[in-house]
Amino acid sequence: MSGARLAAGGRIDRSRPLAFRFETRRLTGYAGDTLASALLAAGVRLFGRSFKYHRPRSVVAAGPEEPNALLTLGVGGRRTPNIPATTTELYEGLVCERQNGWPSVDFDLLTVNSWIGALLSAGFYYKTFMGPRRGSWMFYEPFIRRAAGLGRADHLPDPDRYHTRHAFTDVLVIGAGPAGLSAAVAAGRAGARVLLVEQDFELGGSLLSAPVAGPEEQVRRALLAELESLPRVEVLRRTTALGLYDGRFAALLERHEHASPDPALGAPREVLVGVRARAIVYATGAIEQPLLFGDNDRPGVMLAGAVRAYLHRHALLLGRRAVIATNNDSAWATALDLAAAGAEVTLLDERPAASAGLAERARRGGVEVRHSSRLLRAIGALRGVEWLEGESHSRRRTPCELLGVSGGWSPALHLSSHTGARPAYDAALGCFVPGPFPAGVFGAGSVMGRHAGPWADGHQAGESAARNAGASGSAGDAVRPSWEAWPGGAALSPRNPPRRGGKAFVDFQNDVTTDDLALAHEEGYEAVEHAKRYTTLGMGTDQGKISNLNAARLLAGLRGIEIQDAGTTTYRPPYTPVSIGALAGRSVGRHFRPIRRTPLHDWHLANGAVMTEAGPWLRPWYYRWAGADAGSAYLAEMRQVREQVGLSDVSSLGKIDVQGPDAAEFLDRVYVNGFAKLPIGKARYGVMLNDDATVLDDGTTARFGETRYFMTTTTAHAADVMSWLEFLLQTAWCDLRVQVVSVTDAWAGMSVAGPRARAALELALPEVSLADAALPHMAVREFEIAGVPVRILRLSFSGELAYEVYVPADRGVAMWTRILERAAPLGIRPYGLEALASLRIEKGHVAGLELDQRNTLDDLGLGKLASRTKAYVGRELRERPELTDPERWSLVGLECLEPAARLRGGAILFARDETPAGHGRGYITSVTWSTVRGKPIALGLYRGGLRHAGEEIVCAYPLLGETVRARIVSPMFYDPAGERLHV
């Protein structure tokens, strides 16, 4: 096929050559080429090997429906597999390679699959590799994946940037073919703000397949010029509408890879645009469908419309000897144009006659026409075709190097189905058309099955959309084409192929044949959705754009029902594949999710803290003063707190200001324990339940005045608790005079903990008396130092004497450094989250890992807390039999019994003599090395809980094949009497 490029014509700019690399070959194309057209021009015919049978495959289409010509683009981190060459705009420096051949695409040993094809029928892998042993599939799958499949992604990080953008418009027009251009112009003239999107890098759609010197081109140019002149019309080329969602919201993907050869420059490679439109016009056109016949996947077999597109757009004459086979009028244009370009053309039309006038045009154009004639098979790759002559039923052969086929046109109705409208079958057209549109949505042109007269159709849709969006200007008149409209044609062949030999492929990309569908039907997978999953039809990257309709037709035929009753598979976004990078946008790396920092964040960084993520927060994990790594540092920090005094940042705790005359009543209702009688100046630990009696959260609430409370929540559940309190006050308990405000960000919090905590704070805050009598355990105090409000809560998470100190966020660093500096003679040191969490495990305090919304008060050993005299949220449902079952998994402490072993979070617990298999009797929630016990300890949930205290059990960690012996003990490993708190 070398020399396919014509010396003149086409929409390529021969003055702008573009060099690119195809595997080891350095090739040149032109501006205006797609990668597919440039490769075809260079004589490349083998574009890859098929998914299952490794059959040689070439370009079939000229757009996003392409199933075969999938290449891997780029190198290193930019390597991207499975990119259709037909939609890739050629750019200088492009690098690409073929995929799915071993050892190479040109010489592929796995073509053996093609010879054993009878074994690889639908469901073969599942039937063969699923049993009899459990796990067989797991074992075989990697080998199958290697033999069958497409491109391979790289594991390097993607160096490119991707952006996300939000847009608004009055009228969104999707598709810039004749209908879309007309719609955009009409809406723009009417004064609407218009966004016209086109997946191609050129505007015109089907007009681009018409001769450059023809009248269609003049109209196209005139419309483009007018669009340019309309101030409120924005045109996005290289932009695919991926999906349509409720509320006329569309997801668009703008591609910029052609303009961003170097990621270091920072230009985005792709931009995901979310656009809200007051009205939408679908002008997405139609996709030509192939015919089914033997070996219809041979290189050289293309869609007839694609042959014409390559001829007029890219100046490619892909065969001097061509056969065009069709069941409708549209392919006659291809035949005539090929003949005009100098090819010898035979036209096989399944119908006994074509529309009026075509026969005469074919005769004048020198096209040999055979009616009532059907393809039997392709010969060679490609040497000719064997076909069946209608009247005589005789088999004939015609040599050719190019075979253009047309099975009719199927509306690209994918987007219109995304919001739930089922496509409707139009028997007269022989295809599915979009289901009913919701208000404000319109369709025009081929997507509606209206192939003739897109100008007036588009114009009317554009005007209606503009009106719907509130524009009132005149839309003027539609284009009145001066040329004779090409007869439309969408009649699809409903018959099974009368083929001879060879496979007839329905889905080229996934190698699904007519036989596979028949087998699926025989085995009971009759419905289209079932047959799809059994055969993988339509599940490739092309999502069956040229296979679903033929399959639906075949399956309906096999069942003996009408195609409208068989229906279609469900269309879901995205319309074409979208990179993960584009979906992620800038939300990668440190922008993956929002990060919350405490007011002391910068101090931590400057003073040797190693930070860790705790939910959305960054918190100090450990400090380097204590050790070079977490494993040693947290132990030193624990000892610091147990033996001397430490300071830790607890600003991330949820903090809620609760005020109002009914605040006491409110707290009494939400906490299981009583708060109404909490004296001013005191704090109390409280637990909240969900309505279903599972534990929602715990925390400490302090009373600073008659109507004024300061609630703290866990870091993890702060937002949920806040919303829950607001929900109760705004929907259920509107009569309570209470206001709640989140003050989490308003206060910096720090905990001074350890036997020397009081001494340390007395050095830091000599202004206040902290003596045990003045500020006993669970007492609170608020005061001002130099006008700065300070709150001190004497409470402990670690089990040591401890105080929480709160100051306004902007005074956090000042208070923190004041404590550290003034208490320096006592040896105070900061400690991090790892030590904090370990100290609480030793003390047996539950935290986020235990508060997983599945456990009850009693599961956590907190049942005694609940009031017996007042109502509280969740009280009634606590008594459900399921929740009072003594065999529920409940909180236990675990002590490791093996000196050299460790306990692991998530380990599954089994009784001592039990075989460690299955879900076990519980699991470990939190683990640490206990400095006071000198061994690993853990908190966990165990069936029957502390009734089994003293028993030896087995902690299994199947991921590592580990089993460790442990003993069930009280979760209060340290100072169970709480003597250290009352000093």
Place this chain on the structure above:
Amino acid sequence: MLRIPCPHCGERDYTEFRYGGDAGRTRPAHGSQSVRAWHDHVFLFANPKGAHREYWQHVHGCRQWLVLERDTATGSVGRASLARPPGVP
């Protein structure tokens, strides 16, 4: 992508809101000792197709709980009003 007309803040994307379930149900009075009433309230949900009144909280806006009229079949959104009765601060 729903757009919710917040009576305080105007029409906003639903991503600014938190969903709160069926607003047509009445929560048992606080202190009600009917386990059956609480059970039904917590565990029994209708899943209506069509008109639905539902709670949404404008968490990234005014923090108010709203009652939104929405058609579950079409996703189309109607009026949104404050969940708290008028006159309650």
